[in-house]
């Protein structure tokens with residue numbers, strides 16, 4: 001049975017890739033993920049806000065506290081001795097590359113172009129096999145048009161592409177007026193893949209304190225339907241790698257994504273909940289299903305239930321909306 005797949009030009013043993021999460025912080029855990037069958041690893045993100053905040057703090061320590069007494073100044077930390085978040089991240093890429101045989105995909109999270117290019121260059125030099133850009137942008141400015149938001153993604157990519165030669169993948173929001181058009185434009189500007197979709201965390205309100213409270217709930221399989229649908233629409237229409245992320249917990253979820261056209265599936269909540277061993281369970285259940293249904297390879301499965309192969313593409317797009325609504329029995 002050939003489970004191999006190609007993602008961002010990398011040949012992977014199978015389509016199961018742990019997505020960005022705290023699991024990649026610990027070397028023992030990532031070894032377990034690899035042993036269980038993970039075919040590549042996406043690292044936790046280096047966050048633009050964290051790096052910027054740290055820069056301000058560093059400036060405050062180094063310059064604002066200069067009290068003018070030479071002896072006392074000598075006790076202040078020197079910039080060479082201080083390990084920044086970026087230094088830590090780069091060192092971790094190096095350790096992961098030493099510890100693992102599978103490709104390591106680094107991740108940057110932010111929105112502005114400026115600082116990113118330098119960090120991306122450093123990440124490339126540290127040996128990452130590819131870079132995922134997570135543009136976690138909330139379009140809350142009422143003056144900003146949809147086109148301007150899209151331009152923000154494009155500008156970032158254009159700048160990155162000028163300097164970065166390793167494969168780039170963008171983790172996208174599902175909230176574009178035309179997801180497919182945005183993906184096409186990103187492809188034209190040199191992105192190697194898209195990861196669909198970023199999961200936005202919606203804060204709640206505490207009714208006692210009336211404060212805004214962050215809420216982090218792990219996903220359920222049901223959430224995978226959103227990415228599955230868009231991957232099914234995009235497959236065959238764009239020439240880049242398609243990664244599915246969000247709500248992929250079981251072998252069934254993975255198989256559905258592959259049938260829609262995904263090249264890889266990114267796993268997070270299921271690994272946080274069930275541990276690294278979940279990968280080997282999914283792999284063996286996938287193989288059992290493929291044997292039973294007489295598939296020899298993942299490439300045979302890929303995209304066979306996409307819009308491209310639908311007998312009625314228009315119905316595929318609207319997903320028989322009327323039938324769905326009518327099927328509900330009160």
Ligand SMILES: Cc1cc2nc3c(=O)[nH]c(=O)nc-3n(C[C@H](O)[C@H](O)[C@H](O)COP(=O)(O)O)c2cc1C
Pocket residue numbers: 019020021022043044045046107109134171197198199218219220223245246247248266267268269270
């Ligand atoms: C605790 C936690 C930490 C995460 N950290 C990151 C991160 O650093 N960068 C990132 O791009 N996504 C991060 N994610 C998002 C996941 O990579 C993934 O896209 C999302 O959880 C949806 O996948 P899932 O349904 O399998 O959980 C994180 C998710 C969780 C639950």
